[in-house]
Amino acid sequence: MTDENNKQNHPAPYGPGQYPPNFYAQPYPQDDEIDLRELFKIIWDGKWWIIAITFVFAVASVVYSLSLPDIYKAEATLAPTEEAQGQGFGEEVSGLASLAGINVGKQQVDKVTMAMEILQSRQFIKNFVEKHDILPEVMAVKEWHRPSGKLVYDEEIYNPETKEWVREVEPPKQPEPTSWEYVNAFRDNLVVEKDEETPGLIIVAINHQSPIIAHRWTQWLIEDINDHMRARDIEEAESSMEFLQEELGKTNLSSMQQVFYQLIEKQTQTIMLANVRPEYIFQVLDPAVVPEEKDAPARALICIIGTFLGGFLSLLVVFIRHLVRNNREA
Structure with a gap:
């Protein structure tokens, strides 16, 4: 009687390939979700890189436009x-x-x-x-x-x-x-x-x-x-x-x-x-x-494009540095 009661109170687990009805409805932990706070932290940590690279591109675009x-x-x-x-x-x-x-x-x-x-x-x-x-x-x-x-x-x-x-x-x-x-x-x-x-x-x-x-x-x-x-x-x-x-x-x-x-x-x-x-x-x-x-030439436009290009590349550099550093730590 004791074994039968245990079987009733604790049913056998699902067989291979069998899952509870609401198994797929349960949320997965989303490890790949973009965390805005983490993204902002990455940008903030690399702010000097961003400022330096953008500044270099801005100055270079000004010099180039004036040379034309x-x-x-x-x-x-x-x-x-x-x-x-x-x-x-x-x-x-x-x-x-x-x-x-x-x-x-x-x-x-x-x-x-x-x-x-x-x-x-x-x-x-x-x-x-x-x-x-x-x-x-x-x-x-x-x-x-x-x-x-x-x-x-x-x-x-x-x-x-x-x-x-x-x-x-x-x-x-x-x-x-x-x-x-x-x-x-x-x-x-x-x-x-x-x-x-x-x-x-x-x-x-x-x-x-x-x-x-x-x-x-x-x-x-x-x-x-x-x-x-x-x-x-x-x-x-x-x-x-x-x-x-x-x-x-x-x-x-x-x-x-x-x-x-x-x-x-x-x-x-x-x-x-x-x-x-x-x-x-x-x-x-x-x-x-x-x-x-x-x-x-349109010097103002050249300077604006050069500065935006520098800003984009600086963000790219910051994110690449962050990924490389995480891979090394892992």
């Missing part, structure tokens, strides 16, 4: 002229050419897009730098001295007194920059884009350490692209006239001769208009001016 030269931006707003909006031969000339048996194709060239692409092309920029002899201003300017208005060159790259390139480079490079180098450098400071606020208008801008040079180059770019597109159209019109005159001499039909005369007249008008209009492709609506305020 001021960059000035001169920009002009342009509008396409009637010639720029014209498409190739034009509908009237294309019809006349078809009557004469000349296939000019149906694909029409957008001269505005063409001019924008040429402005940024390697050949155009190379010719621009060589024409105006501005290689030192592209590759060797260190800063602009505001009181005197003179450029300060990096003498480790270029000697302005002897006008010699003295930079140290590894072969096969030469002390004087190649067109590959200065074209890429020029492109970094060139802006050619369509105006987002006013469709149809074009923005051309130059960034440079000198506001005077930025203004001057912007003007030169506009003049040179107009001259380039004018010369291109004149050359095309002259070539077309030579071809038309050859075809005119091969036909005896009066009707065909009349068509050829009209085509030649159109090409003559193209040449005449190209020569009398200085703003051939782009008309300046808002000309570039010498900027009085810098466009870059």
Whole structure:
């Protein structure tokens, strides 16, 4: 009786894999929970590390931002002229050419897009730098001295007194920059884009350490692209006239001769208009001016980002030190 009573009062334990009904409902001790008090204590214990690292980054960001030269931006707003909006031969000339048996194709060239692409092309920029002899201003300017208005060159790259390139480079490079180098450098400071606020208008801008040079180059770019597109159209019109005159001499039909005369007249008008209009492709609506305020760098933003980066890294260092110390003690 005694054994049976003991079995009733003390039932047998659960078998393998069997647990009380409320076993999973019981809370586990959460060892991995973040204890805010412990977190604050870790930060407080490492406060000098945080202050020191953040201070170093803050000072470094200030020094770095002050070492950057001021960059000035001169920009002009342009509008396409009637010639720029014209498409190739034009509908009237294309019809006349078809009557004469000349296939000019149906694909029409957008001269505005063409001019924008040429402005940024390697050949155009190379010719621009060589024409105006501005290689030192592209590759060797260190800063602009505001009181005197003179450029300060990096003498480790270029000697302005002897006008010699003295930079140290590894072969096969030469002390004087190649067109590959200065074209890429020029492109970094060139802006050619369509105006987002006013469709149809074009923005051309130059960034440079000198506001005077930025203004001057912007003007030169506009003049040179107009001259380039004018010369291109004149050359095309002259070539077309030579071809038309050859075809005119091969036909005896009066009707065909009349068509050829009209085509030649159109090409003559193209040449005449190209020569009398200085703003051939782009008309300046808002000309570039010498900027009085810098466009870059944003020194305050650099300092803020540097300080926040220092603060984040300092916290990371403090937590890593805490984990390493706990592992050693364990």
